Amino acid sequence: MExxxxxxxxxxxxxxxxxxxxxxxxxxxVRLSSQEPYNxxxxxxxxxxxxxxxxxxxxxxxxxxxxxxxxxxxxDINVVFPIERLRELKEAGVIGGIANKHxxxxxxxxxxxxxxxxxxxxxxxxxxxxxxxxxxxxxx
Amino acid sequence: xAIQRAIEMSGVPTVLITVSAEExxxxxPPRAIEPEGFQVGNSLGRPGQVxxxxxxxxxxxxxxxxxxxxxxxxxxxxxxY
Numbered sequence: 001m002e003x004x005x006x007x008x009x010x011x012x013x014x015x016x017x018x019x020x021x022x023x024x025x026x027x028x029x030v031r032l033s034s035q036e037p038y039n040x041x042x043x044x045x046x047x048x049x050x051x052x053x054x055x056x057x058x059x060x061x062x063x064x065x066x067x068x069x070x071x072x073x074x075x076d077i078n079v080v081f082p083i084e085r086l087r088e089l090k091e092a093g094v095i096g097g098i099a100n101k102h103x104x105x106x107x108x109x110x111x112x113x114x115x116x117x118x119x120x121x122x123x124x125x126x127x128x129x130x131x132x133x134x135x136x137x138x139x140x
Numbered sequence: 141x142a143i144q145r146a147i148e149m150s151g152v153p154t155v156l157i158t159v160s161a162e163e164x165x166x167x168x169p170p171r172a173i174e175p176e177g178f179q180v181g182n183s184l185g186r187p188g189q190v191x192x193x194x195x196x197x198x199x200x201x202x203x204x205x206x207x208x209x210x211x212x213x214x215x216x217x218x219x220x221y
Contacts, residue, residue: 082193
């Protein structure tokens with residue numbers, strides 16, 4: 001049975017924050033510099049970013065038709081992908097740790113059916129198979 | 141967003157940090173916060189605003205422990221922006 005759009009899926013937190021490992025998921029076009037750039041006309045792909053990534057190896061590109069100004073994220077990736085802040089919260093004992101998988105995608109495409117039927121479930125499966133206990137999402 | 145709902149359906153709790161609250165609310169997010177007045181491209185704050193970025197991230201993490209109405213967006217003020 002399909003969930004109605006009027007319904008809201010809700011998973012309660014099942015352990016203390018300081019025992020939870022967190023993943024970041026962003027649709028702001030973040031990727032590793034070594035990964036192929038997102039297609040400028042739209043792209044359904046997503047990339048896995050490792051939890052121990054060096055922020056100097058991260059970059060952003062985004063479809064120009066979307067007219068999204070991502071220049072601030074090129075100066076400091078933490079404005080949309082706060083991996084260094086997440087590490088600080090771990091050091092401070094607020095959270096338990098950094099999960100091994102994080103997700104970057106652009107999410108801008110005209111092929112909405114492909115995004116909903118393929119990309120979205122694939123991202124959920126990827127995280128389900130990781131060691132993540134909680135996810136923080138940003139859209140840009 | 142659809143991704144958030146799918147992750148939540150797979151049994152992992154989530155929090156969305158949104159700078160487009162109206163648009164996000166239409167998708168009925170399981171949990172979402174809106175840092176008040178932040179612009180698109182600045183979900184956590186501006187470049188180099190380390191302390192502010194940490195405050196926003198910590199607020200989003202701690203939001204997991206708040207009793208809130210699913211599907212709604214909570215606006216939070218961060219005066220440092």
